[in-house]
Each structure stands twice: as structure tokens, then as C-alpha cells.
Amino acid sequence: MDMMERxxxxxxxxxxxxxxxxxxxxxxxPLNLPVNVSRPVQDLFDRVESLEPGEIIMVSFDYGPSTGxxxxxxxxxxxxxxxxxxLRVVVIALYPxxxxxxAREELERCVGDLDPPNGQIASERFPDKVYGRDFIxxxxxxxxxxxxxxxxxxMHEVFxxxxxxxxxxxxxxxxxxxGYDNVAFVMSLATxxxxxxxxxxxxxxxxxxxxxxxxxxxxxxxxxYYRAGQMFALLAGLKGAAEYEFLVSQKYPQLAQITDSFxxxxxxxxxxxxxxxSIITLFIIIGNVAxxxxxxxxxxxx
Amino acid sequence: MDFGTVxxxxxxxxxTLCILSFLYKDNPFFRFAxxxxxxxxxxxxxxxxxxxxxxxxxxxxxxxxxxGTPREWILVIPLLLGFLLYTRYIKKVAWVSRxxxxxxxxYYTGVNMMQKLQGEVLPQSADTILxxxxxxxxxxxxxxISLLVVVVGVLSVLVYFxxxxxxxxxxxxxxxxxxxxxxxxxxAAFGYTIMGRISILIGxxxxxxxxxxxxxxxxxx
Amino acid sequence: MYKKQFPLLLAFLGGAIPIISFFITTPxxxxxxxxxxxxDWMLIIAGAxxxxxxxxxxxxxxxxxxxxxxxxPNALWLLLSLVIAATFGLADAFGTSVFGIWGGDVAFxxxxxxxxxxxxxxxxxxxAFYVASAAFRAFRVRNVxxxxxxxxxxxxxxxxxxxxxxxxxxxxxxxxxxxxIPNAAAQRGIIIGAALGAASFSxxxxxxxxxxxxxxxxxx
Numbered sequence: 061m062d063m064m065e066r067x068x069x070x071x072x073x074x075x076x077x078x079x080x081x082x083x084x085x086x087x088x089x090p091l092n093l094p095v096n097v098s099r100p101v102q103d104l105f106d107r108v109e110s111l112e113p114g115e116i117i118m119v120s121f122d123y124g125p126s127t128g129x130x131x132x133x134x135x136x137x138x139x140x141x142x143x144x145x146x147l148r149v150v151v152i153a154l155y156p157x158x159x160x161x162x163a164r165e166e167l168e169r170c171v172g173d174l175d176p177p178n179g180q181i182a183s184e185r186f187p188d189k190v191y192g193r194d195f196i197x198x199x200x201x202x203x204x205x206x207x208x209x210x211x212x213x214x215m216h217e218v219f220x221x222x223x224x225x226x227x228x229x230x231x232x233x234x235x236x237x238x239g240y241d242n243v244a245f246v247m248s249l250a251t252x253x254x255x256x257x258x259x260x261x262x263x264x265x266x267x268x269x270x271x272x273x274x275x276x277x278x279x280x281x282x283x284x285y286y287r288a289g290q291m292f293a294l295l296a297g298l299k300g301a302a303e304y305e306f307l308v309s310q311k312y313p314q315l316a317q318i319t320d321s322f323x324x325x326x327x328x329x330x331x332x333x334x335x336x337x338s339i340i341t342l343f344i345i346i347g348n349v350a351x352x353x354x355x356x357x358x359x360x361x362x
Numbered sequence: 363m364d365f366g367t368v369x370x371x372x373x374x375x376x377x378t379l380c381i382l383s384f385l386y387k388d389n390p391f392f393r394f395a396x397x398x399x400x401x402x403x404x405x406x407x408x409x410x411x412x413x414x415x416x417x418x419x420x421x422x423x424x425x426x427x428x429x430g431t432p433r434e435w436i437l438v439i440p441l442l443l444g445f446l447l448y449t450r451y452i453k454k455v456a457w458v459s460r461x462x463x464x465x466x467x468x469y470y471t472g473v474n475m476m477q478k479l480q481g482e483v484l485p486q487s488a489d490t491i492l493x494x495x496x497x498x499x500x501x502x503x504x505x506x507i508s509l510l511v512v513v514v515g516v517l518s519v520l521v522y523f524x525x526x527x528x529x530x531x532x533x534x535x536x537x538x539x540x541x542x543x544x545x546x547x548x549x550a551a552f553g554y555t556i557m558g559r560i561s562i563l564i565g566x567x568x569x570x571x572x573x574x575x576x577x578x579x580x581x582x583x
Numbered sequence: 584m585y586k587k588q589f590p591l592l593l594a595f596l597g598g599a600i601p602i603i604s605f606f607i608t609t610p611x612x613x614x615x616x617x618x619x620x621x622x623d624w625m626l627i628i629a630g631a632x633x634x635x636x637x638x639x640x641x642x643x644x645x646x647x648x649x650x651x652x653x654x655x656p657n658a659l660w661l662l663l664s665l666v667i668a669a670t671f672g673l674a675d676a677f678g679t680s681v682f683g684i685w686g687g688d689v690a691f692x693x694x695x696x697x698x699x700x701x702x703x704x705x706x707x708x709x710x711a712f713y714v715a716s717a718a719f720r721a722f723r724v725r726n727v728x729x730x731x732x733x734x735x736x737x738x739x740x741x742x743x744x745x746x747x748x749x750x751x752x753x754x755x756x757x758x759x760x761x762x763x764i765p766n767a768a769a770q771r772g773i774i775i776g777a778a779l780g781a782a783s784f785s786x787x788x789x790x791x792x793x794x795x796x797x798x799x800x801x802x803x
Contacts, residue, residue, distance in 0.1 A: 068720075072716045072720075075712075075715055075716050075719060076712045076715075076716070079711065079712055079715045080712075093745040094745055095745070096748065096755040098755070098759055099759065124703060125699070125700040125701075125703045125704040126703050126704055126706070126707040127707070128700075128704060129704075156633060157703070158699070158700070158703065161695050161699070161700065201626060202626055202627075202629045202630035202633060203622075203625050203626035203629040203630070204629065206622040206625035206626060206629060207622075207626055209601070209618075209622055210619060210622040210623060210626075213610065214619055214623075217619065217623050218626065225678070265605070279762075280762070280766050280770055281770050281773075281774070283762050283763060283766055283767045283770065284767045284770040284771045284774055286763075286767075287763060287767045287771075288771075296762075299743050334744055334745050334746065336711075336715075337740060337743070337744055338744055338746055338747075339715075340714075340715050340718050340740075341737070341740045341741065341744065341747075343715060343718045343719040344718045344719070344722050344733070344736070344737070344740075345737075346719070347718070347719045347720065347722060347723065348722070348723060348724055348733070351723045351724070352724070
């Protein structure tokens with residue numbers, strides 16, 4: 061019993077150290093653990109597969125660096141998947157504390173470095189894809205709900221110019237996208253409430269199909285929206301990202317190669333996650349066993 | 363790698379370690395990094411609000427319109443309303459900021475009201491009611507049971523939140539059931555929250571080990 | 584009158600216009616054009632509102648520095664990093680260089696990589712440690728409710744765990760069922776309840792019953 065007691069009174073810093081070590085080791089020795097694909101993720105994959113080449117999808121980066129490890133690989137996977145299927149991609153950002161940074165970083169990670177104002181518009185990774193024709197980055201806008209409502213049929217009012225300051229009209233894809241009617245669906249990668257807005261404002265009012273890649277923390281609420289059909293697909297946290305990345309990599313080996321070349325991808329994160337998660341699960345079980353044993357002992361003592 | 367990238371990685375690693383040091387105990391390095399975090403975040407706001415919103419949506423169309431396009435004089439109004447917000451910091455004229463604030467709050471309140479009713483109450487209620495119709499015949503018993511669980515869950519949770527009647531007798535029983543449904547959901551939320559928090563840590567560890575120290579498999583950052 | 588009643592009227596109009604426009608979606612309709620104009624302005628006003636905190640931050644920290652209050656050097660660091668980041672950001676916004684050396688876009692990008700991103704990400708990563716410690720110490724089966732909570736949490740946690748799934752292959756299905764059925768039901772109850780509450784509170788604001796956001800007392 062003494063051992064149990066001592067365990068419960070352990071300085072919390074030992075726990076921290078254990079968690080830290082559990083996160084480091086699988087990074088040094090990858091495990092390639094499997095993921096089970098769930099329905100809400102399969103729905104996104106199937107929808108992207110069902111679109112005709114040339115159709116446009118809009119990807120909104122509604123998160124910041126704080127949840128990058130969950131949302132980044134979702135952004136990578138959807139952009140790569142869309143380009144591999146010859147869909148066209150419009151990227152925007154609505155999250156004030158980092159969306160604009162994340163959007164640019166993930167887009168460039170997928171297509172290669174860009175510098176459109178100085179003429180560098182061809183993608184290094186997809187030689188037949190060009191900025192402004194096959195993909196474009198509209199940039200970030202303040203205003204949240206106001207911007208989302210105005211975008212419905214006044215896209216150029218919200219985004220007069222792209223991220224780099226060039227008027228949208230100067231690009232073929234920019235000219236074409238005047239509102240939600242021009243996109244097949246919107247995919248929001250969200251840290252918190254903005255993903256909900258896409259469902260309960262944009263989908264509810266304009267009927268635009270919406271898919272959301274949310275953080276694990278907000279996932280439970282999003283399942284209610286998914287169930288009601290307010291979003292046709294849902295990627296929940298790093299697990300959702302790993303499932304989608306797995307589906308895309310399996311169907312398109314050339315994309316698997318690209319994803320594997322990233323310093324961080326969902327598969328790699330999933331390995332670490334599983335190990336740390338197992339340890340925390342053990343913490344909960346040990347903690348409760350100790351609690352129950354202690355309570356029994358107290359009862360008997362009285 | 364060029365000098366700028368290397369410097370950014372090292373500075374990033376320094377800040378990362380400063381903040382992680384808080385796990386051991388509170389210390390001046392953490393306090394320093396925390397202050398820089400607050401300052402840089404605010405500076406980031408300023409840069410992006412100007413670069414992504416004010417310049418393309420206000421400055422260009424109002425002050426420097428491209429040749430051949432008329433100046434959008436009407437934008438003087440939001441410019442003025444934006445400025446008026448700041449009068450709150452000058453005691454004598456602080457009341458003027460109420461004009462802008464009222465329009466701002468009024469607009470978002472109006473949108474929010476409809477958003478809640480049209481985008482949440484109606485579709486969520488409708489799906490609860492209509493799901494049986496969608497399920498169709500009684501062939502799939504498992505699905506019917508699940509749908510029944512949803513209906514019972516939604517109603518009992520709503521009863522739990524209904525405070526106009528005392529939670530006694532039948533209402534007490536139903537609201538107790540509502541609590542159980544909530545507990546299942548909070549349990550799920552707890553599991554998912556742990557998952558989310560770990561993911562965030564993984565990103566930092568990979569940054570430190572693969573990117574900064576260059577140990578293990580590197581790749582495109 | 585114009586100090587108190589007029590703002591309440593403005594708030595009513597500001598809310599009523601988008602509400603009515605919900606029911607009118609004909610392109611070119613005058614009310615829709617009005618709403619769109621209002622929304623266009625809102626981008627600017629929201630941007631200005633977002634920056635209101637800057638003034639506050641300066642006031643508080645300058646006071647700290649001038650009175651040499653406890654921790655004043657941190658206040659100095661805060662303002663210094665704010666000024667540097669904002670300078671780079673504004674140079675980027677207006678397409679100028681920083682001191683003629685760095686392009687604004689390069690400088691702003693650099694400070695994001697070197698400071699903004701690692702700081703924000705690491706600050707939130709601390710929570711991983713706290714949540715682990717809480718799981719160990721605070722998460723206890725004290726009664727029926729806590730037992731249900733724990734059971735649901737454990738099924739979810741094991742259901743996404745590849746090791747556990749190898750031993751108990753039904754776990755992923757159980758997890759999906761919990762998320763899609765009882766969890767979604769409870770969340771739906773919360774959503775409907777909270778939405779009704781929020782909608783009625785919105786109405787109180789628009790009708791001028793709730794006016795504390797303007798710094799006004801009831802009946803003022």
C-alpha cells in the first residue's frame with residue numbers, strides 16, 4: 061500500500077518527464093502504426109473523388125500555429141488530393157491569430173516556393189500547375205461572419221486582391237470565383253468556432269456544401285453538425301488527419317512520396333500520439349485502481 | 363540553408379525551451395518568452411490587419427485607386443467609424459465611441475441571432491424529428507435503436523436544461539438521464555481533449571529534434 | 584438623447600438590416616445592396632476593433648515601466664517586441680523595406696517563423712503535460728456520473744489506440760457509435776438550448792433592454 065501512496069504523491073514533474081520521453085522516442089524510431097478509417101473521413105475522400113477535373117474547391121485556414129500539428133496535415137492532404145485530381149484550389153484564411161501564416165506555409169509546402177509578384181508562379185512539385193490558374197491564395201480578411209456572408213456572391217468585395225496584393229481580376233481563377241456558387245464545396249480547417257460558422261451560417265443560409273477538419277478538442281460538438289448533414293464530412297483531430305492522409309496516400313503513390321518527404325505528417329504524428337496516449341490511459345487506470353483500493357481500505361478501517 | 367532560416371530556427375528553439383522550462387518551475391526565461399509572445403502576437407495582428415484588410419479594402423480604393431477606377435468615397439464612413447472606436451480612450455469624448463460600437467455590436471448580434479435560429483435550432487431539431495422517416499422501414503433494428511437513443515438523449519438533455527419546473531418526480535428522472543447523456547459526451551470530450559493536447563506537443567518535439575537538432579528523419583519543414 | 588438613445592437606435596438598425604436581409608436574397612434588391620455595403624464596412628470596423636487592445640496594452644505596460652512596478656522589465660520586452668513585429672508588419676503591408684536593408688515581406692515572414700509560431704505553439708503544448716497530470720490525479724470514479732464519464736472516456740481512448748484495437752477489434756465501432764449517437768445527442772441538446780438562450784439575449788440587445796455593452800446602466 062505504501063507503494064501506491066508514494067505513487068499517488070509522486071512529484072508531477074516525473075509525470076511530465078515521462079510524457080516528454082514518450083513523445084521523443086517514437087520520433088527517433090518510427091512505428092508506422094495502422095489507422096482505422098471512419099465514415100466521416102471516408103465521406104470527404106469520396107466527395108473529392110467524385111468531382112470532375114476543373115471543378116473548384118475552397119480551403120479556408122481557420123486555425124493558428126497552436127493547433128498546427130492537428131490541422132496542418134489536413135490542409136496538406138486536401139490540397140494535394142485536389143491537385144492530383146486536377147481540381148482547382150482557392151485558399152483563404154479567416155483566423156486572426158495565425159491563419160494567414162498557416163495557409164501560406166501549407167500551400168507552399170504542397171506546391172513548392174512561390175513568388176507570384178516577381179513571376180515565380182509555376183509549381184515546382186506539380187509542373188503542369190500554375191498559380192492563378194490551378195490554385196490561388198486570396199489571403200486573410202478581418203470581419204469573420206461579415207466576410208463569410210459577403211463572400212456568398214461578392215467575393216471580390218471581400219478580396220479585391222490576392223495575398224500578394226495583385227487584383228483578383230488579373231488571374232483566370234480569381235476572375236472565375238465570384239461567390240460560393242462557383243465552388244463545389246468549402247473545406248474549413250478550424251481551431252475553434254469558425255468551423256461551426258461555416259456550417260451554421262454558410263451552409264444554413266447559402267446551401268454551400270461544407271466539410272470541416274476540426275481539432276480533437278472541439279470534435280464532440282462537431283459530430284452533432286455532421287449528423288444533421290450540416291457538414292458532409294468531418295476530420296476530427298490528428299486521427300482524422302491521419303485517416304485522410306492514409307486514404308490519399310494509398311490511392312495516389314506519388315502523393316505518398318510527397319507526404320513522406322515532409323518533416324511532419326499525420327502518420328508520423330499518429331505514431332507518437334498512440335504511444336503517449338497509451339501512457340496517459342495507463343495513468344487513468346492506475347490512478348483509479350489506487351483510488352478504489354484506498355477507499356476500500358478506509359471503509360474497512362472504520 | 364541561408365542565415366535567416368538558421369537564425370529563425372535557433373531563435374524558435376530558444377523560445378520553445380524558455381516556455382517548456384516552466385514545467386520545471388516558474389523562472390525569468392519563461393516570463394521573458396511570455397512577454398515576447400504577447401508583444402509579437404499584437405504586432406502580428408497589426409501587420410496583418412493593415413496588410414490584408416486595411417490596405418486592399420480601404421487604403422487602395424479610397425486613397426490610391428488604380429488608374430481608371432473612381433475613388434470609393436463611401437469608404438470614408440467605415441474609416442470614420444473605425445476611428446471613433448478609439449475615442450473611448452479620451453474621457454471627454456468617450457461617448458462618441460458608442461456610435462461605432464452600437465453599429466458593430468448591433469450587426470453581429472443580428473447575424474448571430476439568425477445564425478443560431480436558422481443554423482442551429484431548426485436543422486438540429488429537424489434532423490432529430492426527421493431521422494426516423496429517413497431510416498424508412500423497420501428492417502434495420504440496430505439503426506432504429508440508435509435513432510431512438512438520439513431522440514431520448516436530445517429530449518432528456520433539454521429537460522435537464524429546463525429550469526422553469528422543479529426537477530422532481532418524472533421530470534427529475536428524465537433530467538437525471540439527461541445528466542448521464544451529458545456525462546457520456548463529456549467523457550468523449552475528455553478523451554478527445556487529451557488527444558488534441560498531445561498532438562500539439564508532438565509538433566514541438568518534432569521541431570526540436572528533427573528540425574533544430576537535425577536528428578532523425580528530416581524533410582520539408 | 585444623442586448620447587444614449589441614438590446609439591441604441593443605431594444598434595437596432597445595425598441588427599435589423601441583416602436580419603431582414605436573411606429573407607431577401609434577390610440580387611440587386613435594394614435591401615440586399617444595403618446589407619452588402621454594411622458588411623463591406625464591417626470588415627474595416629472589425630479590423631479596427633481588433634486593434635483596440637493595442638492602446639490598452641500600451642497604457643498598462645507604460646504605466647508599469649514608469650512606476651517600476653514588479654516585473655517591469657517584462658513590460659519593456661513586451662512593448663519592444665510589439666513595436667518590432669508591428670514595424671515589420673507595417674513595412675510588409677505598405678510594401679516598403681525595413682531600414683532599407685530587409686524587404687518588409689521577408690522581415691515579417693522571418694519574425695513569424697522565429698517568434699510568433701514557436702511561441703504560440705509551445706505555449707499551448709504545455710497543456711499536454713497538465714492534462715496528463717490531471718488524468719493521473721483528478722480523474723476518479725467517485726459516483727455513478729463520474730463512472731459513466733470515465734467509461735466513455737476509456738472506450739474512446741482505447742478505441743483510437745492501435746495497440747488496444749489489436750486486442751479488442753470491436754473498439755473502433757464502439758467509439759464511432761458513442762461519438763455519433765449518445766455524444767451527438769447530448770451535444771445537440773446543448774446546442775439547441777444554448778442557441779435559444781443566445782437568440783433571446785441577442786433580441787434583448789437589439790431592443791435596447793440589454794445595454795451594458797455601451798457602458799449604460801439599466802433604464803439610463
